[in-house]
Amino acid sequence: MAITAPHSTTLALAYALSAAESGFPVIPLSPSKLPALRSPHRDRPGSGSGPCRGECGLPGHGVHDATTDPAAVRALFAAAPWATGYGIACGRAPHHLVGIDLDVTPTTATAGVGAGPGLGEGMGVDATPDSVAALQQLAFQHLFTLPETVVVLTPSGGRHIWLSGPAGVTVPNSAGRLAPGIDVRGAGGYLVGPGSVSARGAYRLAPGSAGLTPAPCPRALLRLLTPPERVRHAGPGGRRGRPAQGHGLVQFVLAAHAGQRNTRLFWAACRAYEHGFGEALVESLVDAAVRTGLAEHEARATIASASRLTAGPA
Template sequence: MATFDRRTATLALAHALSAAEHGLPVIPLSANKLPALRSPHRDRPGPSPCRGACGRPGHGVHDATTDPAAVRALFAAAPWATGYGIACGRAPHHLIGIDLDIDATGRHDSAAALRHLALEHLFTLPPTVTVLTPSGGRHLWLSGPPDVTVPNSAGRLAPGIDVRGSGGYLVGPGSTTAHGTYRLVPGTGTLPPAPCPRALLHLLTPPPRPRGGTAHHPDQGQGLIRFVLAAHHGQRNTRLFWAACRAYEHGFGDALAEALTRAAVRTGLPEPEARATIASAARLTTPRCTPPA
């Protein structure tokens, strides 16, 4: 388990400022990899539609900035931050993150699955910035075209492959979490994010689902609720956040929010914290209201 002190926070700020200097919008993260600043609207029932228009910090990835003074102000407001997040989908890089998870059960090999997709769809992954996660997984950084919105997804491409696009963020290298430190793979830190191959970009941008006409079925999301109820101490917030993200990605997050909140409270999570976590998931998976700046 990592030890967090003032030096950890200072290093996180230094790494965040360096990323911002290279045009990457950043926010402070806590040791659980969630945005360090709580929503100023956390006492309101349900997810807040505000994306930072109120002028106060605490809107997750929507606070992300490259302005050094603004970065320092965000970290000053969150002195407990141990890392930083990099907003995806924003100019100038329009970053797309390919997260290759490590499956502890050994049933899924995400790296092999990505290679299989490359062979099947005839694309080659170019050398690019690669970040090694504490679990042994990898984040591949790619840049996308400014006129294409890549949505966030989990396991849609293949088991163990998550995608971070518009409205999402990646944990930046140099960040320290409860499980360890994110580090650049040697030799990749000086590379720019490589352009996303066109065939892969096509896989990442599925046709939009038709709006309306899809009512929420009472049984929909019961697996996510059971997943939250099975959480042990130390994983309650993480499980709730994961389940809420999946619910919002599939279009029934608002309908399931109350049931998820009740399930989290039953595991011992305070209700305000549960609601704040669900609101963070809603912000992560909901497209931005305006194009990337």
């Protein structure tokens, strides 16, 4: 494990405590932007009742460890002295944070591209015109304007736009579903907090963001982020079947032979979560994996790994 300078962890803890005080649940992150604490269940097979999300009382459950309690935050960082940053859990009260992640092309410099609130005006950031233009096009087509809100600049030159979603509405994580270069972090995901230091550099607030809180997500944009649930067809005996858009993924798993069952299941689960219907497809994927000969607890553990990966840092 790489040696981390003590002051890096101290600074990360200070930023994390400040965020927690403002109502943002936090976890410590390693320089790779992944949760700093490993799962306490990594060497033990599952019980078959689904992945543990912290019910065991031990740390190491990724975003499920996120807390606003100062004592708990200190305990998490004490257990991870190599942490150099912190993650903020999305979708949690009181802010119900939603993150819009605009990816970048390192060789592209477009400060000034995207005249409009939150789309680059005055932010002095190099962002790929594809992601900025795509978000502009969505705003134009669906008649919304991004409000003044928190924007975090990433080491690669991109930006995270913070918005607040309404209570009771679940925004799924997605990668490129809205448009190429635009990722979304919602329930079960997390954003790297400003002040964090990763292997690629530091995350910082954009000029004008200090003192702001996440603005409410425009309703038209929220509708794009929360697509309606697809119609499900009744299976044998009236059992509710899999979502129509997941049929091909389930068939892909069913076609697996010995030696490729886990790989196919993991790939299919990743694609499902990336497209926003992972949770709805879990039981169908588990059923398919079990029919190929995979143990249920192993199938659920594999799907849980896919969920964690696709809900990873933005």
